[in-house]
Amino acid sequence: MAPTAKEVYIAVIGAGGVGACFLKQLAYLAKSRPSPRIRLCYFAIIDRALYHDDYSDIDIDNALPLLESNGFDPPQIPNVIKYLSTAPGRVIVVDNTASGLMAASYPEFLKNGISIITPNKKAFSGSYQLWQDIFTSASAGGSFVYHESSVGAGMPIISTLNELVETGDQVTLIEGLFSGTMSFLLNKFSPLEGQGGKWSVEVKKARELGYTEPDPRDDLNGLDVARKITILARLAGLPIESPSAIPVQSLIPKELQTATSSEEFLQKLPDFDHILEKEREEARKANKVVRFVGKVDIMSGEAKVGLEWFEKSHPIANLQGSDNIINFYTKRYGDLPLTIRGAGAGGDVTAMGVTGDLLKILRQV
Amino acid sequence: MAPTAKEVYIAVIGAGGVGACFLKQLAYLAKSRPSPRIRLCYFAIIDRALYHDDYSDIDIDNALPLLESNGFDPPQIPNVIKYLSTAPGRVIVVDNTASGLMAASYPEFLKNGISIITPNKKAFSGSYQLWQDIFTSASAGGSFVYHESSVGAGMPIISTLNELVETGDQVTLIEGLFSGTMSFLLNKFSPLEGQGGKWSVEVKKARELGYTEPDPRDDLNGLDVARKITILARLAGLPIESPSAIPVQSLIPKELQTATSSEEFLQKLPDFDHILEKEREEARKANKVVRFVGKVDIMSGEAKVGLEWFEKSHPIANLQGSDNIINFYTKRYGDLPLTIRGAGAGGDVTAMGVTGDLLKILRQV
Incomplete structure (x- = not known):
């Protein structure tokens, strides 16, 4: 067998209805799956961010109060990419925002080997050029991009459609x-x-x-x-x-x-x-x-x-x-x-689609 | 990134309604996915088998007529395991039979690093002891076991249930x-x-x-x-x-x-x-x-x-x-x-669940 990753670094952006539910599911996942070890290294909302220069863990169970108490002005997206792309392991960004700015930046993340998971429809329903950029960037960067929750919340809509197509x-x-x-x-x-x-x-x-x-x-x-x-x-x-x-x-x-x-x-x-x-x-x-x-x-x-x-x-x-x-x-x-x-909406079921996407990546690294 | 497998060796057992449809989908997959390269190294039905000592390819498009013309008496299951476990790469057995004998042998395959994909319900609905043996053997052998088509044919029933449970x-x-x-x-x-x-x-x-x-x-x-x-x-x-x-x-x-x-x-x-x-x-x-x-x-x-x-x-x-x-x-x-x-039955849709399981493994190796 090929050697497998021992650790993955997770960056979570957004802590609204879906984001808050996702954090709980992430905490569950980190406890229930010992390998690869899940490390939260970056956590941000629109006006606050939390991370350490040495990529040390942010306690997932207390991420929200920690962001509240210790957070600072969030860096610009290019600086976020710079920070994440030198992490000592595979990095997955979970974008729980509805931000068009984030969506437009996916190709840059992906090109730099940073995977993207998101319920955000904007990137995938924007221009066809952006759609193509996203998938060619993922391919070039060896990174993954999953967006199950962009349609039908946590229901297996995108994965089912992909399987129909991929099996011919x-x-x-x-x-x-x-x-x-x-x-x-x-x-x-x-x-x-x-x-x-x-x-x-x-x-x-x-x-x-x-x-x-x-x-x-x-x-x-x-x-x-x-x-x-x-x-x-x-x-x-x-x-x-x-x-x-x-x-x-x-x-x-x-x-x-x-x-x-x-x-x-x-x-x-x-x-x-x-x-x-x-x-x-x-x-x-x-x-x-x-x-x-x-x-x-x-x-x-x-x-x-x-x-x-x-x-x-x-x-x-x-x-x-x-x-x-x-x-x-x-x-x-x-x-x-x-x-x-x-259910095609709701914090918990939408977050489940996001967490399910994370599981898909964890199995592949 | 971890180095990924360049080739996978596939053993197909059974060529009935589901098996014949699966072969067509396997041929499609081998052509549409260049990496990892899919190599059919073993093909058998109840009274005939075809394989080469050097694990060289069986032409997927002509597997059935080749089995007809060049096949010989199939080896006993322990010898199949022996043959497959020394293949020069990861091996996946696709069991399209309804054989209880095959089902009972899954732990032995899995222990030896050979993955199992099957629509065969027998193993997973047999004794609870066999169920446990299957999953502990897969874990011990670093092998995969998937059986989406054992319930609801190609519909995403098992994968959905697993995701519900795994995400908490x-x-x-x-x-x-x-x-x-x-x-x-x-x-x-x-x-x-x-x-x-x-x-x-x-x-x-x-x-x-x-x-x-x-x-x-x-x-x-x-x-x-x-x-x-x-x-x-x-x-x-x-x-x-x-x-x-x-x-x-x-x-x-x-x-x-x-x-x-x-x-x-x-x-x-x-x-x-x-x-x-x-x-x-x-x-x-x-x-x-x-x-x-x-x-x-x-x-x-x-x-x-x-x-x-x-x-x-x-x-x-x-x-x-x-x-x-x-x-x-x-x-x-x-x-x-x-x-x-x-549709919960039918050759093509059942085979699709099998092919979908194969895709899941291909992504992970």
Whole structure:
């Protein structure tokens, strides 16, 4: 057997909902897997960083309070890369931020032999040039890049799609409900039984319950779904230039796109309730419900994100809560798809996808 | 980086439905992945084997006709192990048989540094002692053992369960429909709409269509499902002694267990149609359908295999064709499970699980 790494150096960036959960899972992993030894050597949030010049350990169990008490101004990204690239072992950066700046720097990390794990969609759904740079840089640097949680949180979506492709199957169509927020909203607005509430009221409620972004327009514009479709389409072999190349049906009324605040948006939204309520009524007359889905036909190259009607017995109509569902149609699977369904958002399950990616690298070093 | 293997030596045993599909996928893999180089050094079926003393390549594309024309009497398993353990590189045995003899020999292969990949359920659902021997032998020998296709064919069932456990989630309950044959049969016998046929007629039809084993009792006894539940329960941390420790509702009438042939069994089966037809009627009065499911409660240690009634809107009631569905309930996922659904049988999709396991090893060597 080839000699294996005895230690890996982990740099964690971000300590929000996912980041905090990941730290707990990292602590579990460090205790449950003696080899390779997991050493946290760098920990940073937007305005604080913690590391030692000799790469000595940051106590994972106390990383957050230590960052609080001992942290200092974070270095610029090029200096982070410089610090990490001279570590005395393999380095893995876990980027739990949603930072576009970090995303744009992945090729530089990877080129320097530093692996990347992240739930951050930005890099993989940015320009196709960045996508290519990321994977050629990883190849050149002998580093790894994993992003399972960028679609469907901790569910095995990306790994499954990769395995279909790598074993020689032909993926023909990918469709599903990719947004926990949209799932929750439409399940309430267009329920299987009974009458849903007013659209603007359901949006307000979802926001109050924390199911939407602080500005609900960041969900309603459909861009999150378009980003996920972009990632899956590219993995299936379709070189989509960017999410803006996909026709997306935004649920933001044209007149409210320029509203200066989310408050103004929510205040004026009731004036436009009739649009979606008309669609719901028409669907109801056809004994169907309305859902917000994404799909990409790999064979024709056509992709689409927006509202569709579904029979009440259809699996996409039958989701509960904020669940996601993803159908892979492939040559091998034939007429019936391979389907994965479950929570597509949440700190713990998203962090699990990140931790699972870390396990994949630990097995390979 | 640690130096990586340049070549791996593959031994393929079995060339039935799964084996033949696997060979095609292996040929694809050998062409699409230049490194490590894949070398087929041993190929055998029950009464023929092909290998060269100098471990030189068997042409994967022509392996079957070569075995036909140049094959000889296969060596005994200990001699196969001897041959493989002196190969000039890492060796992976792909066991595409259903042989109990092979299964019992896994520890010996693994101890000698020879990795095992298989869709064969026997080893992992045999005695708990064999289960333990397999994993301690792999650890001692520095070898790998993967068996994704032993449950749910190529679907990511085992890898998902392993990741849940390894990242520190607590799996609480696993339930589902684990037999493509039982799925097909019950979907016909107790359909969502309309009247199903007579039980004995549906069994005969399913056999004629190739959906059952040559002797349908090998499906109807429920043992296949009990084996799969045993494997999943063990992976989730429950040391089930053997599948016979699980209460299994056999669909073979007591009086027909001793029928000397499948023909005699099928001939006498109509005399017992009233039993299942009564159950179907009772379910129908409750507006439910009957399905054959397996479940294990990891927390209480209780497992069960047999018929259950489901609301027509329930995902388990709504399967089509011979699809499987598996629900993982875990602490992280909360009230709603992580669900995987799709083809649970078939040469190509089963072989894909095997090829996917091979990819996992190739990445690690």
